[in-house]
Amino acid sequence: MDKDWIFHDSHIAFFRSPFGAIPCQEKITVALEVTTTEPIDAVILRLWKYGNQEEKINMHLINRIGDKRIFQGQMAAPDTPGWLWYYFIVTVAGRTYYYGNNHANLGGIGQIWDHEPPSYQVTVYRKGTATPNWFKDAVMYQIFVDRFCNGHDEGKILSPKQHCIFYPHWEATPAYSRDPVTGKTVCYDFFGGNLLGVLKKLPYLKELGISVIYLNPIFEAPSSHKYDTADYKKVDTMFGDNELFRELCQRAREMGISIILDGVFSHTGSDSIYFNKEGRYPGPGAYQSKDSPYFPWYRFTKWPEEYDCWWGVDTLPNVNELEPSYQRFIIEDDDSVIKYWMRLGAKGWRLDVVDELPDIFVKKIRRAMKELDPDAVLIGEVWEDASNKISYGQMREYLLGDELDSVMNYPFRNILLDFFLGQRDARQTHLALMSLYENYPLHHFYSLMNLIGSHDVARALTILSEAPPEDTLTKEQQARVKLSEEQKKLGLARLKLLVLWQMTFPGVPCIYYGDEAGMYGYRDPLNRGTYPWGKENQELLSWYKQVISLRNRYDVLRTGQWIPFYARSRVYGYIRKISGGRDVFNQAKKDNVAVVLFNADTREEARLSLDIGQWFKGTLADLLQEGQRIDVSSGQLRISLPPLAGKLFMDEA
Incomplete structure (x- = not known):
């Protein structure tokens, strides 16, 4: 059989919906595609909750086109936060196959295994959880x-x-x-x-x-x-x-x-009010007296010279x-x-x-x-x-x-x-x-x-x-x-x-301070x-100011939808989009579309014809080259990216 005769892609809504992490009590629908001429005895969704609760769910045939069959199953996130882990067990003509995460454990397209495979992850978080919105807008x-x-x-x-x-x-x-x-x-x-x-x-x-x-x-x-x-x-x-x-x-x-x-x-320092190994502080530290109020903070194996410390560094005694x-x-x-x-x-x-x-x-x-x-x-x-x-x-x-x-x-x-x-x-x-x-x-x-x-x-x-x-x-x-x-x-x-x-x-x-000024250096120190x-790399500093100002100016670059759409060889591209006057967190924001492209190749130019019509048709402004605009009214973005070049287009400047 073909190596892809069993198929699941957790990044595609058809195979897993909703995408990604989910709140407690949310239901998840998953699908598995099986292509074979042999009889399929069973397709099972094997679910593992919080590392100790196993559940096996029979998946049901929902569609068949020739030798291709689509099976679907549903699982519900528990009432408390944690993780769900899943893979598939397929029995064909009496033989059992497993389909799970890929070797790199990155999700997306998995692979067939002849033994229990690595599982796909679903993060389950507490319903109503949020992070501060102001922070998402920050630099x-x-x-x-x-x-x-x-x-x-x-x-x-x-x-x-x-x-x-x-x-x-x-x-x-x-x-x-x-x-x-x-x-x-x-x-x-x-x-x-x-x-x-x-x-x-x-x-x-x-x-x-x-x-x-x-x-x-x-x-x-x-x-x-x-x-x-x-x-x-x-x-x-x-x-x-x-x-x-x-x-x-x-x-x-x-x-x-x-x-x-x-x-x-x-941990604290050994030369501190709390441990006072060097005796620089007036009150008794844990090193000096078992009667010190700080003595219970530390773990001594043989007081006072032997104690638990951070990565074995004796100037950094660990605390309890x-x-x-x-x-x-x-x-x-x-x-x-x-x-x-x-x-x-x-x-x-x-x-x-x-x-x-x-x-x-x-x-x-x-x-x-x-x-x-x-x-x-x-x-x-x-x-x-x-x-x-x-x-x-x-x-x-x-x-x-x-x-x-x-x-x-x-x-x-x-x-x-x-x-x-x-x-x-x-x-x-x-x-x-x-x-x-x-x-x-x-x-x-x-x-x-x-x-x-x-x-x-x-x-x-x-x-x-x-x-x-x-x-x-x-x-x-x-x-x-x-x-x-x-x-x-x-x-x-x-x-x-x-x-x-x-x-x-x-x-x-x-x-990190000074990166914008062109600082070099290996690790510590x-x-x-x-x-x-007064000796900053002015070209680099000006670039930082320019792109930070663009981020601060456009909501779409901060909390707009992120849509990766091109990844070939050394070229990567994604779209940021706000539509309907709401960002991904349902905050009222101005509608915008941005297209971002990178060519990481140091020698080869990239000549691209990109279909972005499902996201935008019209005219895009090149935000990195003042006055430059590009017509994509047909939905096709045609562009040449020189070596080590990047582009940021916006539907309005």
Whole structure:
């Protein structure tokens, strides 16, 4: 028999309706096509609920054309959120076949297996769940405070600490240093960026088109990265103080910009009020006394020297998030950490290593935030598809309605980098994006933090310029890498296309500080260089401003329907559409159609004749070339895309 004699495509409504994630109690209709001359004994839909409830549903023949038969079955989502998993069992002439998800587990067209196959996923979320609409319209900007801007014109360092090392000038290259006593790598290196610098650059961020600032940790801590918290209630004195943070939030809010903080709640620093290993704080910490109020927060195997710590780093002792006193301090008390900073002006939190926080802890944070501000946003650091993330042997409930509003969309970054580097073709890129689209609830898909760079990955320009692979170089060699002008030109062209994609795609685009200025660098510490004020790549910066302004101007690019329609070789295209005066969330919005196309090939021009008549007929304006218009009154869009080119057309400019 033909290899496709059994067929199901979860991306097509005929085979699965409704598409994608569904609310509780929703009914799903699935179909299976079987083409054979042999007698079909049975077609069964095998359903698995929440990992422990099996159900087998007999599918019924609804149509027959020659040797082709269509079977249909229906399943109902349960009353409580979770996951449904399904595949098909087909018995023909006494022999059993299985049809399930494909090898890549991406959904869409599956395949025939001779044994129990991987299942298709259906995410089931709590009915009535939503994410804040204002956030879906936002453009984010991530700031690593020490490296962004020193608000003192003379370069004054605020409250320098005795153990810190200061770079001789703002343009110096970040480097690892080692503790002279232990020999361990430490991050006590500082350039002098501070919150006053962020405040002074608000006009720049406003002009760029930013509406949300995500700050890496700002609380007191010995390191430059601040992920080793020493005092959750205090801005580090090298960055400013709590009152300055309040002023920053107020001034930003007046300019239409919200501030989101980084919450590091899975561990503290060992040099902190709570652990106090170095004895710098007056009260007894857990390291000093079992009678310390903070002693129950930590897990000692042999007090005081042996304790559970984050990834074995002894300066980062893990906390027990289920300890009631810790939960009261972080979440529940009237002056808890979460509430304290939100009352000072924070609009939300990004949770560091959220997969190491218990579900109940995250749910309590969300509840406390929403009680204080229903429009506050909770973002989680997740590196994979967050809809089916397994952490410590458990499926995480990030997107079922009671935990996160958004996650850091590292899969998006990886998919696009692979496409522009030629490591995925357009079809593979399409399937990877569709997998996310299918698995995430729609309101989450449109709230994803679509990043290109962050403090934990190499700068996009370095990767797109095809710098030598990071794992082939020492840190010292990485710092000395010099790219040729051709490499830089290639990287710049690719990054501009990637940014155009980022700004025209569903979700919340996030810019890592300095990417818009043309910063390079491998991973930490080289991805944490200082913003090059006065030395920006003006071509790239102008491009960022242009495409961000288009996103901010047109509702359709933010919350319009997303319709992928072309994926061949190195060319990918999609349509964004609002019709009937309503966007995908039934908000009143202006009707618009946008067509977005990319040619990732570095050598070949793409000559295209695209039938878009079912979505639009008329005249389209080229938003990237002023005054250029193209006639598609016939429904055919004929265009030549040069190598490394992108197009954004709109039905009106």
